Amino acid sequence: MKKNSTFYTPVDIAYFQQPTLELAASLLGCLLVKQTEDGTAAGKIVETEAYRGPMDQAAHSFNNRRTKRTEIMFHDSGLAYTYVMHTHCLFNVVSGGPENPEAVLIRAIEPVAGLELMMERRGIEDTPNLTNGPGKLTKALGIKMSDYGHPLTREPLFIAAGSQPASVSIGKRIGIDNAGAARDYPWRFWITGNRYVSRHQKAMKIITTEPSEG
Template sequence: MTHFEPVSRDFFNQPTLELARALLGTVLVKETEAGVAAGRIVETEAYLGAIDRAAHSFQNRRTKRTEIMFAEAGHVYTYVMHTHCLVNVVSNAKDIPEAVLIRAVEPVFGIELMYQRRGIDDTKNLTNGPGKLTKALGITMEDYGGKFWEPPLSISLGRTPKEISQGKRIGIENTGEAKDYPWRFWVTDHPFVSRKNK
């Protein structure tokens, strides 16, 4: 198996918008009984908790679902939306509930396993969206509360992108001014980015 070296716990201790950029180029790795699957992160979205109407934790909303967002940076926040499990990196300090959604990855390891899980053999559409990548990698609600600096779901060292683009987030139309915040980041012109900016 290719060796993946998880980032240090300290990697996550940076402001949320900076973390959203720093995650680009790192590798999301999931170990399961079926095998290991991994993808290089190419698109993220930042959600700034209390001040962000698009965040689940807007106004410090604390529920069973958002509880892990109040933990220290680097924890796994998974939730289900329209039957899809989505995965986020908890960010900022303890009790400041912010997170970064991983929107797209480029498959780098375990691609046959990803094909099986997704039931397709179209590489381009394998992991180019937040629900697609979790299914391909085998990320589920059982990963909720894990730590991204250790297996089975971890973020490993990768390579820094040459160029990063920034724009509005996707799918949050009913969030007032928050829908216009330029808090989506992606590797410029990367084929696995979920959507080109309009």
């Protein structure tokens, strides 16, 4: 398998033990890395959404719905939950712990490594459209349904430490139309002003932090 000249170290499994909402915010600035036979591609996570089934009507696991698709959500935190929506593979980080099926959807990334490979896979140039959506980023990175259940603490698909953003915006999730009160939950997180965010909307809350280096 080809390796990129840049070396990334996966986070420890303890990282994924955070409560789901905290994890969704914490993932911003981290790196999502995928190694394939074609090379390594990586991107800084700039947008996430939390899904807290079984109490969340927008979650696949609402009411403890346990199916072949959602089975991995009932397992340990830190596993990959992939599923297909409108022919696109979407990538989630399992959270909540065993028998508490929650997850964080990765909605957008900013390319960091393997840019040429990403552009080749997507068939477009380096613009925000390259990875500013959950289906776009998986195609760019080479994440597939076969990654379902993979531990995100080891190669070839993993989360690596990055840098804490200076400002995090919090607002409503996108495309939650028929989920009752869940439509208004402020469970979407994005790096304020980042051009790779999938959709810019007025934030319900903005948290300013002291950015870390990385």
